[in-house]
Amino acid sequence: MTPALTALLCLGLSLGPRTRVQAGPFPKPTLWAEPGSVISWGSPVTIWCQGSLEAQEYQLDKEGSPEPLDRNNPLEPKNKARFSIPSMTQHHAGRYRCHYYSSAGWSEPSDPLELVTTGFYNKPTLSALPSPVVASGGNMTLRCGSQKGYHHFVLMKEGEHQLPRTLDSQQLHSGGFQALFPVGPVTPSHRWRFTCYYYYTNTPRVWSHPSDPLEILPSGVSRKPSLLTLQGPVLAPGQSLTLQCGSDVGYDRFVLYKEGERDFLQRPGQQPQAGLSQANFTLGPVSPSHGGQYRCYGAHNLSSEWSAPSDPLNILMAGQIYDTVSLSAQPGPTVASGENVTLLCQSRGYFDTFLLTKEGAAHPPLRLRSMYGAHKYQAEFPMSPVTSAHAGTYRCYGSRSSNPHLLSFPSEPLELMVSGHSGGSSLPPTGPPSTPASHAKDYTVENLIRMGMAGLVLVFLGILLFEAQHSQRNPQDAAGR
Helix, strand or coil, X not given: CCHHHHHHXXXXXXXXXXXXXXXXXXXXXXXXXXXXXEEECCXXXXXEEECCCCCXXXXXXXXXXXXXXXXXXXXXXXXXXXXXXXXXXXXXXXXXXXXXXXXXXXXXXXXXXXXXXXXXXXXXXXEEECCXXXXXXXXXXEEEEECCCCCEEEEEECCXXXXXXXXXXXXXXXXXEEEEEEECCCCCCCCEEEEEEEECCCCXXXXXXXXXXXXXXXXXXXXXXXXXXXXXXXXXXXXXXXEEEEECXXXXXXXXXXXXXXXXXXXECXXXXXXXXXXXXXXXXXXXXXXXXXXXXXXXXXXXXXXXXXXXEEEEEEEEECCCCEEEEECCCEEEXXXXXXXXXXXXXXXXXXXXXXXXCCXXXXXXXCEEECCEEEEEEEECCCCHHHCEEEEXXXXXXXXXXXXXXXXXXXXXXXXXXXXXXXXXXXXXXXXXXXXXXXXXXXXXXXXXXHHHHHHHHHHHHHHXXXXXXXHHHHHHC
């Protein structure tokens, strides 16, 4: 081996280990908080710093603090350390970083961790526009609002580790403040559950109490369930109300949503018999606030997608308007089958609409716009031709467009009676019906006439026969005459 080659080999052996040590700093550590980086006031939080197996010490720093916040020895197997805050306050809110020390020196710092404390101001409101129910793949807007002039609103989605969305507040003409967050496209791939907060510019990590959570319901195209009421669509305050959502698809869970509400009710599906599923939603005793339009949806446990909505069901609250209404029948409450009758609903008080209900009927009430005339508001409900199915007890109510689900007190009940069928294709008699006595009298006269005419014929035939016989017996007499 030449001296030059020996020198190069020695140089390579001596440089090898040093090159591995000085190839660069250890990877920067990772910093996170449990249960999260947004912590309610007074709750504990644990901060974790994960680095290298060769770490000998971990250090936690808070932005703005001249000294390290804390130093801890690593936990086995030495690749991470734990820092605890037993009770979160506004003083713990801030931006944190960590780094670790090894034989090669200090690592570079971790990415920053923003630690926020909540619960210092009243909670805002969170609502969905136009509603929390949206077709799968659709878009919507979430409105976070408050009556006070806070500077910024924050929207957070449950289970999402991305940074929360922040918007400046906008003042409304009514005096309140809000921020509108566009959301979408909404898909059933995961749960869409949100909360929002607000804060001031000078304390960006001190937030309000969270709003009530708002869940978005993405509905799909699977077969719609049916929705019905077990008590009837018109109720008085204090009555019980149960809405039943059912399907032959076999859904495992159902939700009930009332139009205009910010939330919905969810119930597990029951199976009253094979192939059917249903859920009962008990809402009683009811108050005027229960009046409105309801829909329900079904879903399977293995899917986060909800079905198409049921047909709408209107729940109406009676006794909320004190103007009285009356109900009458024209020409009268007793009518023959096949004839015409009109039920007339009237009131001297103002109503936009009149509703007609039939006791025990499964269909929703009939609605007609009111007409004004002769100092009254009224609506005519024609029924023609009348059948036995129209017989029953009817009531009418008045409503106003300002709140169409609140009704007047009911009218006095009107019982519509339908007499027997007029029968066949022949026309009914136009004269008054005859009695058995009149029939007897008519038949007696006819019989007398017929009997009289028959008697005259018999007398005439008798005379002719007599003369013929007499002429045969006395031919001379006949010739002489």
